[in-house]
Amino acid sequence: MRVLAVIPARGGSKGVPGKNLAEVAGIPLVARAVLACRAAPTVTDVVVSTDSEAIAAAARAAGADVIARPTAISGDTASSEAAVLHALAAFEELHSLAVDVVLLVQCTSPFLTTSDVESVAVAVASGAADSALTVAPFHGFLWREGADGCGAGVNHDTAYRPRRQDRPQDLLETGAAYAMDVAGFRGARHRFFGRTLPVATDPARVLEIDDPHDLTRARLLAPLLDPRPGARPGPSAHPAHPAEPAPGPDAHPDPQPTPLTPSAPRTSPHRRTPPAMTSTPDPRLRTFGSRTAGPGRPVYVVGEIGINHNGDLGNAFALIDAAAEAGCDAVKFQKRTPEICTPRDQWDIERDTPWGRMTYIDYRHKVEFGEEEYRAIDDHCAKRGIDWFASPWDTEAVAFLEKFDVPAHKVASASLTDDELLRALRATGRTVVLSTGMSTPQQIRHAVEVLGSANTLLCHATSTYPAKAEELNLRVINTLREEYPNVPIGYSGHETGLQTTLAAVALGATFVERHITLDRAMWGSDQAASVEPGGLTRLVRDIRTIETALGDGVKRVYESELGPMKKLRRVRGELAAV
Numbered sequence: 001m002r003v004l005a006v007i008p009a010r011g012g013s014k015g016v017p018g019k020n021l022a023e024v025a026g027i028p029l030v031a032r033a034v035l036a037c038r039a040a041p042t043v044t045d046v047v048v049s050t051d052s053e054a055i056a057a058a059a060r061a062a063g064a065d066v067i068a069r070p071t072a073i074s075g076d077t078a079s080s081e082a083a084v085l086h087a088l089a090a091f092e093e094l095h096s097l098a099v100d101v102v103l104l105v106q107c108t109s110p111f112l113t114t115s116d117v118e119s120v121a122v123a124v125a126s127g128a129a130d131s132a133l134t135v136a137p138f139h140g141f142l143w144r145e146g147a148d149g150c151g152a153g154v155n156h157d158t159a160y161r162p163r164r165q166d167r168p169q170d171l172l173e174t175g176a177a178y179a180m181d182v183a184g185f186r187g188a189r190h191r192f193f194g195r196t197l198p199v200a201t202d203p204a205r206v207l208e209i210d211d212p213h214d215l216t217r218a219r220l221l222a223p224l225l226d227p228r229p230g231a232r233p234g235p236s237a238h239p240a241h242p243a244e245p246a247p248g249p250d251a252h253p254d255p256q257p258t259p260l261t262p263s264a265p266r267t268s269p270h271r272r273t274p275p276a277m278t279s280t281p282d283p284r285l286r287t288f289g290s291r292t293a294g295p296g297r298p299v300y301v302v303g304e305i306g307i308n309h310n311g312d313l314g315n316a317f318a319l320i321d322a323a324a325e326a327g328c329d330a331v332k333f334q335k336r337t338p339e340i341c342t343p344r345d346q347w348d349i350e351r352d353t354p355w356g357r358m359t360y361i362d363y364r365h366k367v368e369f370g371e372e373e374y375r376a377i378d379d380h381c382a383k384r385g386i387d388w389f390a391s392p393w394d395t396e397a398v399a400f401l402e403k404f405d406v407p408a409h410k411v412a413s414a415s416l417t418d419d420e421l422l423r424a425l426r427a428t429g430r431t432v433v434l435s436t437g438m439s440t441p442q443q444i445r446h447a448v449e450v451l452g453s454a455n456t457l458l459c460h461a462t463s464t465y466p467a468k469a470e471e472l473n474l475r476v477i478n479t480l481r482e483e484y485p486n487v488p489i490g491y492s493g494h495e496t497g498l499q500t501t502l503a504a505v506a507l508g509a510t511f512v513e514r515h516i517t518l519d520r521a522m523w524g525s526d527q528a529a530s531v532e533p534g535g536l537t538r539l540v541r542d543i544r545t546i547e548t549a550l551g552d553g554v555k556r557v558y559e560s561e562l563g564p565m566k567k568l569r570r571v572r573g574e575l576a577a578v
Contacts, residue, residue, distance in 0.1 A: 003121050004045045004091055005037040005103040007064065008083040010074055011052025020055050022215055024110045025222035029209065030055055031062035031354075033107035036521040038063050039528040040118040041466055041496050042125055043103065049087040061352040062523065067091065080104055081190055088182065099182050101125050104191060109176035110218045111205035111225050114521045114528075119199045120179035130194025132179045136203040138172035171198050174206045226519070283486045286431045286457045289387050289407035291329055293457065294488040294510050299543050303328045303516040303536060304492075306391075306526050310354070311367040317380050319516055320388070322533035327540040330387035332410060332513065333377070335397040338364035354523045371403070378404055391415070395424045402428060411447075413437030413463045413492075422450040431455050433511065435492050436480070437463030445483075453487050457511055460504070461492040466529035472500055477507045494529045498539050505546050512543065 009030045013019040020030045027035075030048060037046045048059035049067045051074040056066040067087040072078075084104050092099055101124045105117060116134050123132035142154035152158070155170060178191045185193070205225055209215050285294035293300035303323035309316040316333075323331045338361055347361040355366060369377070381388045389406040392398045393415060401409065408431040415421055416439045425432045432451055436444050436458060448456060460476045472495060480489045490511025491504035501512060517530035531539060557565070 001101065001125055002045070002097055002099045003043050003101045003103070003125055004047065004088065004099045005040070005043045005105050005117065005121075006067075006084045006087045007033045007037065007046070007048045007059070007105045007107055008069075008080050008087075009033075009048050009050045009052070009055045009059070009107050010069070010078075011050060011055055012074065012076070016209060016212055016215055019209060019215070020050075020052075020107055021058060022209075024215075024218045025226050027354075028058045028062075029107045029110055030058050032110055032521070033105050033112060034059055034062035034064040035523055036112050036114045037103070037105055037117050039114040039520040039522075040121060041528065042118055042121040045091065045099075047087055047091055049083045061354065061356065063352075065091075080106075085186070085189065088185075102180055102182050102185060104178040104180070106175055106177070106208070108209045109174065109207065110209065111207060111221070112176045113201075113205065114519075116177050116199070116201050119201075120177045123197045123199055124179040124181055128195075129179075129197035130181045130184045131192050132197040132199055133191070134174045134176045134178075134201045135171040135198040136174055136201055136206045138170040138203075140170075171200075172203075172206070174201055175208050176201070176206075283454075284488050286455065286488055287407070288330065288431060291387070291407075293490075295508075297510065298547060299505055299509065300330070300490075300511045301328045301540055301543060302511070302513040303331045303531075304513050305331050306334045306515060307367045308515065308517045308522070308524055308526055308530060309367075309369075310522065310524060311369075313369070313373050313376060315518060316369070316373075316377060318518055320377070320380055320384055320386065322518070322536060323516060324384040324386045326533065326536040327544070328386060328536070330389060330407070331381065331516075333369070333388065333390040334393065334412070335390045335401055336364065336368060336393040337396040337400075338368060340394040340396060371400070374404065392421070392425070395421060398424045398428065407431065408433055411435060411451075413439060413461055416447045417443055419450050422447060426451050426455075429455065431457060433457045433459055433490065433513075435459045435461045435463075437461035437492070437494075441483075444480075448484065448487070453484065457488045457490055458484060459490040459492040459511060459513065460509075462494060465494050465526060466496045467494045469495065469500060474500065474504050474507055477504060477509055481508065496529065498531070498535060498542070501539060502542050502546060505543050506550070514539065 007030065009020040016022065021028045024032065034046055034048065037043050046064045047067050048055065048064045049069045050056050050059065051069045051071065059066050067090045069083055069086065073082040073086060084102060088099060088102050101121060103117065103121060105112065120132040120134060123129045141156050143151045144154050145151055180191055181194070185191070207214060207218055207221070209218060282294060282296070285292045285297065288300055291300060303319065303326070305316060305319045309319060320331050342361055342364050347359060349360045350357055351360055351363060353363050353366070377388060387407050389408045389410065390401055391410040391412045392401055393412065398409070398421070409425050409428065410433045411422065411425065413435040416434065416436065432455055434447060434451065434456055458480050460480060462471050462473065464471060477489050477491060488510045489508065490513070491501065491509040492513040493501045493504065494515065501514060505512060515526050515530035516536055517527045517532060520527050520530060520532060
């Protein structure tokens with residue numbers, strides 16, 4: 001199914017000149033909308049309809065395609081529907097594709113979330129509705145002034161003042177996102193038709209920017225509503241844009257990012273202390289610093305930061321904090337030597353990035369941390385009581401990571417066939433976690449032979465971002481356990497949602513890794529398949545619950561059952577010692 005998100009963004013805003021390029025938390029409004037749409041799993045394509053070259057550049061930098069809007073539908077009186085109909089037709093003609101569902105997403109709603117976009121898209125794509133819109137619960141009493149200057153109740157009888165809980169629930173249209181079945185939309189030429197489904201959103205995030213005061217409020221609210229309080233969620237996607245309008249008379253200066261100070265270690269309620277080692281070591285156990293992973297041990301849970309920090313050490317610290325507070329055992333990064341890992345013929349290819357247009361080799365350096373940053377990461381993790389390690393993509397990266405007392409190394413699925421790298425990792429003597437995505441059984445077997453099985457932990461993975469449920473094939477966990485009886489088996493998930501990762505734990509995964517992000521709408525190829533802090537907390541909590549619930553497999557009558565047994569069982573039968 002083809003689902004197209006259209007973001008109308010005129011260049012000629014009157015209420016707030018240059019509005020669609022105005023930054024909130026360092027990101028232009030048009031880029032914020034693009035990022036939210038790109039991260040929605042159901043949305044297949046994102047276009048910005050604009051008459052402005054500056055807006056087009058910002059949209060492309062954020063990852064959207066651009067449809068040039070004709071002058072005839074770019075004026076103050078032009079409807080959003082006209083822009084969407086034009087963009088829809090232009091997209092289909094350009095790509096020779098038929099679109100099934102089209103979204104209208106407004107970039108004047110700065111706190112639109114990927115969840116909002118996904119919810120309206122799914123409502124129509126699933127067939128539950130012909131059109132859908134984002135709404136917020138509303139309990140206010142509306143009044144309207146009449147011609148005589150007197151007020152009259154709009155949604156209430158002024159002679160009757162019921163309690164809030166006794167009033168019917170009203171819904172406020174947020175103006176942020178709409179979804180329409182394409183055939184119905186073309187027929188109605190309006191965003192509402194057929195079965196219209198209101199999709200509830202968080203009322204705290206509802207704000208439409210129509211005047212300078214709204215923009216000021218958005219900038220003041222961003223530290224509270226964006227992923228990391230007091231900080232910019234990412235670098236600007238539009239480094240050079242027209243000056244923003246002066247704030248209104250009630251404006252305050254833009255809030256400054258809160259300095260990042262190391263937090264004291266905090267014990268999560270979801271972290272379990274591993275039991276003491278037995279005198280006879282189990283060959284299936286692997287050491288990760290002071291912890292062990294393997295059968296009979298708590299699942300070793302890793303928050304994969306990768307490069308979701310976007311080269312920002314503050315983002316890295318915030319992700320470490322989120323993982324520590326969720327109860328993860330470790331966070332993981334990716335380490336590359338750009339000149340080695342980037343093919344020479346790609347070095348000078350230019351691409352759009354949040355930092356502007358740059359060569360690919362410059363981009364690779366932009367998102368790489370050096371020794372100074374990793375020293376800071378090492379210190380921060382120590383203060384938070386959480387391990388860290390990384391996936392080295394080349395032998396120089398292995399040597400770099402060996403400067404630190406990392407508890408393990410990880411082999412990315414893409415590197416499974418790199419024998420030189422595997423031999424370098426084996427030589428470290430540390431635990432090596434080997435991901436097996438995009439690999440055949442023969443390739444996996446060869447990699448284990450090169451690494452040796454004594455320090456290896458195998459991770460089942462499907463290397464699609466995000467991975468479809470029907471391609472996760474979780475029973476491979478059992479297959480790998482049978483094929484490698486002395487090697488612990490884990491799971492590296494790239495899917496959306498948490499259920500399938502929990503299923504992997506129930507199937508016996510001893511190590512779990514999920515990509516983590518501050519906000520799935522942030523720029524980057526891995527963000528959409530990542531777990532946000534709240535989801536990470538739930539994931540670790542539920543993993544620990546499953547561990548407890550799995551038990552030891554020995555059937556017994558529990559003492560807590562004796563009372564119900566006495567009360568409910570009519571025929572006592574034989575009862576062995578409890």
